Amino acid sequence: MSDTTTNNNSNSSVTTPVTPLVLEDENRGVSDEAIEASLDGLKHNTLKTSYTVLNTNNPHIDVNTQWIHNKLKEKEPEYTEKKNMSIFLGTWNVNGKKPSEPLDLWLKDPQMTIQPDIYAIGFQELDLTAEALLLGDTTRSLPWEQHILSSLQGDYVKLLSRQLVGILLCVYVKREHKPHITNAMSDIAAVGIMGMMGNKGGVAIRFSFYNTTICIINSHLNAHLDNVLRRNQDMRDIAKNIKFITDDGKTINIYEHDQLFWIGDLNYRIPLPDQEVKDRIKKKDFYNLFLQDQLYTQMKSGSAFEGFQEPPISFAPTYKYDAGTDEYDSSEKKRTPAWCDRVLWKTAKTAENVGILSYRRHELMTSDHRPVSASFIIKIKIVIPEAKSRVYQDIVKELDKKENDSMPDASISSNMVDFEEIKFMTPVTRQIVIENIGQVIARFQFIPKLDETSLCKPWLKISPIAGMMIPKEKIMLELTIYVDNLTSQAFNVNGESMDDILILHLENGKDYFISISGVFQKTCFGNTLENLVRYPHPIRNNIPIPSDQKKLSIPKELWRIVDYIYYNGLKEEGLFIESGVTKEMELIRDCLDSGEPFTNITFSIHSMAETLIRFLESLVEPVIPFNMYQQALDASSSPVSCKTLVSHLPAVNYNVFFYLISFLIEALSHNQENKLSPDQLAIIFSTVFLRPSPLSPQSQYPPEAAIVKKRADLILHFLISKDLL
Amino acid sequence: MSFPYEYIFKYIIIGDMGVGKSCLLHQFTENKFVPDSPHTIGVEFGTRIVDVNNKKIKLQIWDTAGQERFRAVTRSYYRGAAGALLVYDITRRITYNHLTTWLTDARNLTNPNTVIMLIGNKKDLEGQRDVTYEEASAFAKQNGLIFVESSAKTGENVEEAFLRTAKLIFQSVQEGNVDLIPDGGITKSNATNTNNTPNLGQEKKSDCAC
Numbered sequence: 001m002s003d004t005t006t007n008n009n010s011n012s013s014v015t016t017p018v019t020p021l022v023l024e025d026e027n028r029g030v031s032d033e034a035i036e037a038s039l040d041g042l043k044h045n046t047l048k049t050s051y052t053v054l055n056t057n058n059p060h061i062d063v064n065t066q067w068i069h070n071k072l073k074e075k076e077p078e079y080t081e082k083k084n085m086s087i088f089l090g091t092w093n094v095n096g097k098k099p100s101e102p103l104d105l106w107l108k109d110p111q112m113t114i115q116p117d118i119y120a121i122g123f124q125e126l127d128l129t130a131e132a133l134l135l136g137d138t139t140r141s142l143p144w145e146q147h148i149l150s151s152l153q154g155d156y157v158k159l160l161s162r163q164l165v166g167i168l169l170c171v172y173v174k175r176e177h178k179p180h181i182t183n184a185m186s187d188i189a190a191v192g193i194m195g196m197m198g199n200k201g202g203v204a205i206r207f208s209f210y211n212t213t214i215c216i217i218n219s220h221l222n223a224h225l226d227n228v229l230r231r232n233q234d235m236r237d238i239a240k241n242i243k244f245i246t247d248d249g250k251t252i253n254i255y256e257h258d259q260l261f262w263i264g265d266l267n268y269r270i271p272l273p274d275q276e277v278k279d280r281i282k283k284k285d286f287y288n289l290f291l292q293d294q295l296y297t298q299m300k301s302g303s304a305f306e307g308f309q310e311p312p313i314s315f316a317p318t319y320k321y322d323a324g325t326d327e328y329d330s331s332e333k334k335r336t337p338a339w340c341d342r343v344l345w346k347t348a349k350t351a352e353n354v355g356i357l358s359y360r361r362h363e364l365m366t367s368d369h370r371p372v373s374a375s376f377i378i379k380i381k382i383v384i385p386e387a388k389s390r391v392y393q394d395i396v397k398e399l400d401k402k403e404n405d406s407m408p409d410a411s412i413s414s415n416m417v418d419f420e421e422i423k424f425m426t427p428v429t430r431q432i433v434i435e436n437i438g439q440v441i442a443r444f445q446f447i448p449k450l451d452e453t454s455l456c457k458p459w460l461k462i463s464p465i466a467g468m469m470i471p472k473e474k475i476m477l478e479l480t481i482y483v484d485n486l487t488s489q490a491f492n493v494n495g496e497s498m499d500d501i502l503i504l505h506l507e508n509g510k511d512y513f514i515s516i517s518g519v520f521q522k523t524c525f526g527n528t529l530e531n532l533v534r535y536p537h538p539i540r541n542n543i544p545i546p547s548d549q550k551k552l553s554i555p556k557e558l559w560r561i562v563d564y565i566y567y568n569g570l571k572e573e574g575l576f577i578e579s580g581v582t583k584e585m586e587l588i589r590d591c592l593d594s595g596e597p598f599t600n601i602t603f604s605i606h607s608m609a610e611t612l613i614r615f616l617e618s619l620v621e622p623v624i625p626f627n628m629y630q631q632a633l634d635a636s637s638s639p640v641s642c643k644t645l646v647s648h649l650p651a652v653n654y655n656v657f658f659y660l661i662s663f664l665i666e667a668l669s670h671n672q673e674n675k676l677s678p679d680q681l682a683i684i685f686s687t688v689f690l691r692p693s694p695l696s697p698q699s700q701y702p703p704e705a706a707i708v709k710k711r712a713d714l715i716l717h718f719l720i721s722k723d724l725l
Numbered sequence: 726m727s728f729p730y731e732y733i734f735k736y737i738i739i740g741d742m743g744v745g746k747s748c749l750l751h752q753f754t755e756n757k758f759v760p761d762s763p764h765t766i767g768v769e770f771g772t773r774i775v776d777v778n779n780k781k782i783k784l785q786i787w788d789t790a791g792q793e794r795f796r797a798v799t800r801s802y803y804r805g806a807a808g809a810l811l812v813y814d815i816t817r818r819i820t821y822n823h824l825t826t827w828l829t830d831a832r833n834l835t836n837p838n839t840v841i842m843l844i845g846n847k848k849d850l851e852g853q854r855d856v857t858y859e860e861a862s863a864f865a866k867q868n869g870l871i872f873v874e875s876s877a878k879t880g881e882n883v884e885e886a887f888l889r890t891a892k893l894i895f896q897s898v899q900e901g902n903v904d905l906i907p908d909g910g911i912t913k914s915n916a917t918n919t920n921n922t923p924n925l926g927q928e929k930k931s932d933c934a935c
Binding site: 396397399400401403404407415449450451501503504509510511512513515 | 754755756766767768769770771772773774790794795797798800801804
């Protein structure tokens with residue numbers, strides 16, 4: 001039951017009948033709605049996570065999903081088109097100041113020729129108060145965000161912002177793009193005081209823009225000229241500690257994005273004398289100055305920001321100014337000017353690199369830093385839904401096909417096995433060959449039909465009933481029909497036809513039906529006395545007496561056997577003692593069943609004598625019926641009881657008993673010649689006159705000596721006292 | 726992320742010999758048509774994952790032998806079918822005339838919620854048409870069946886037939902008309918039943934008398 005409990009409806013045991021499913025708009029196809037619904041479903045990835053949870057412990061499912069997902073990713077170019085979009089990244093260390101001038105010079109730079117599709121704006125030192133550091137107060141960001149919005153005006157909407165003490169990152173997108181942004185997430189990493197406070201650190205925002213993933217990090221690294229290694233370490237710690245957890249529990253790091261941008265006050269300096277730096281700035285010799293820049297040298301040596309790139313710098317260092325002026329630091333500390341404020345990017349190997357539109361500084365003077373911005377062109381992958389659903393369908397189909405192909409497959413040499421003529425007690429075997437024509441191991445077994453417990457009819461044997469084949473291997477199956485006196489009744493008495501259908505089942509695959517047919521030669525053997533007396537003509541002619549007419553008193557076949565012995569062999573020595581010849585007995589049986597005279601065949605009298613015994617033995621029920629078996633044993637000690645018992649036999653059985661005993665008495669009268677004794681005959685005939693039902697426990701073991709004697713006694717009474725009949 | 730399927734629906738395809746049951750299955754699962762394919766003697770089996778209302782559903786399709794002599798045996802495969810595709814050949818009236826007996830079997834051997842779809846196959850052989858669309862449509866209406874004419878050869882309406890049936894079954898599931906029981910032909914995907922194992926009769930293995 002466990003698998004049903006996930007459904008809310010499963011606990012209601014009452015099911016209401018389905019309403020008639022006739023649709024009014026029967027046209028010659030399926031409604032557009034249905035097609036749409038099915039295509040909608042192909043737009044992928046919208047299943048509830050609760051179901052995923054249900055299946056996390058199932059590797060089979062995960063593997064399949066992964067396969068589909070990977071294939072889909074592989075074929076991405078087939079269902080996406082590329083479009084140029086632009087992103088503006090701005091960074092400004094505001095030195096704890098509140099906004100006091102419009103931001104247009106920075107965000108709406110008149111030199112900017114295109115309106116960015118995305119704005120990512122980062123601040124550092126937005127809030128230098130202890131409340132911000134210790135209590136996480138973020139109220140200072142509000143006036144800045146208001147300033148940004150008033151500068152961007154109504155064309156943009158905020159996607160997300162994230163703040164770590166004084167470090168704030170806000171992402172805005174053009175209104176039209178908002179619906180195409182998914183999985184927007186943010187995270188922070190602090191690397192400040194004690195390596196954990198938020199005065200230094202980074203904040204990150206990631207999102208999927210159409211089908212392109214973008215991650216932006218805004219960081220404020222440790223200050224001072226000598227702290228290069230510390231800054232390198234800050235960068236690595238931030239990169240390592242920022243993680244995004246998706247809805248389904250997957251962790252994404254910053255490098256798992258098509259485009260990764262890193263902005264902020266990275267605090268790298270220029271290790272040259274103050275005057276030299278200032279001179280070069282005056283001469284606008286930024287190139288030679290840049291060669292000394294710590295960030296440049298660290299990146300060049302691979303010590304930090306590995307794999308990142310920076311647009312060429314063609315602007316003066318943005319730090320450190322006397323606030324509100326164009327003068328570099330005139331305080332006692334006389335900080336050497338530096339390019340603290342930077343924009344870097346890194347494009348994934350699988351994605352197309354960005355195009356640089358601009359990298360510049362902006363002359364806002366509120367802070368001791370100047371704001372910096374960089375704009376890039378990004379090739380955005382845009383999904384064409386129809387194409388994607390087509391590709392998805394193809395992938396699923398491919399998977400289905402593989403799955404269908406990996407099902408075992410086999411061929412069998414014949415679905416129809418005709419045994420033709422089947423005779424009583426004569427086994428006939430036919431072979432069929434099963435071959436594994438699939439690509440995997442095939443296990444097969446015969447299975448029963450619905451509501452049946454056995455694989456086949458009782459007169460049929462299958463060997464083997466189960467097996468395994470490696471690809472291309474063949475196995476021979478043997479089917480044997482053998483009708484004995486336990487199974488003959490179906491054909492002889494009940495008139496059933498000889499046929500069956502076998503189900504050969506391939507594990508994880510199809511089922512094969514095998515039709516079995518044969519024609520059973522009706523015979524007096526394995527028959528019932530009751531039935532045989534309804535046939536005045538040979539049994540094979542199959543013309544019974546109508547049920548309202550008088551039947552024969554004894555089976556005519558019995559009469560023919562006894563009559564033959566009576567005239568041809570009564571004086572034969574060893575009669576009933578010596579064995580007959582099997583082949584001759586089969587010929588005799590044929591004559592009995594077909595009505596042919598015995599004169600056409602040759603055989604010894606012993607074969608006829610044994611035929612009599614075999615005939616009686618084969619009767620479905622013996623002359624003394626099963627239900628009288630125990631009474632017969634009980635009566636055997638007293639001749640009178642035996643007489644009473646026999647008088648209670650059914651009419652036909654009584655006739656047969658009377659007829660055979662009379663015949664045996666006649667045979668004993670010739671004991672001079674045939675050397676028979678009543679004891680011998682009693683022993684021989686008692687075993688066929690009297691036997692327990694094959695279903696009874698007594699029939700499972702050979703009878704004890706005492707039982708054998710009781711049986712023989714019963715017959716003996718009649719053989720020695722003639723008037724008992 | 727999604728996983729391949731949430732439900733498994735069992736389908737059976739029934740109808741007279743030679744109406745194209747196996748071809749419909751192959752067209753649907755493999756997009757291929759094999760002309761003069763041999764008669765199915767037994768039960769074949771195919772799967773495909775489809776999407777219905779954003780749910781991924783695995784269709785487990787049992788294609789049965791159409792010969793009259795196997796009728797008694799194929800009946801055992803009806804049990805637990807969520808959908809039954811009852812197929813006739815629009816160019817052979819006799820296959821249409823036999824629909825009533827097939828339908829009787831389907832109704833008796835499946836549960837009341839089983840969605841039965843009537844499919845007139847071989848639509849591509851318009852010139853040899855022997856059963857009109859209108860007539861079959863009326864028959865379908867009378868018996869509460871959904872109906873479509875298809876061509877396993879060209880693929881026309883094959884996808885639709887299977888998907889429309891799936892959609893109706895799913896609707897039935899959502900409305901709570903159907904209990905999700907393992908034997909009911911509609912199974913909620915989970916750890917115990919994710920592979921495509923047709924296990925008919927296997928539970929009886931221990932009873933084999935031979």
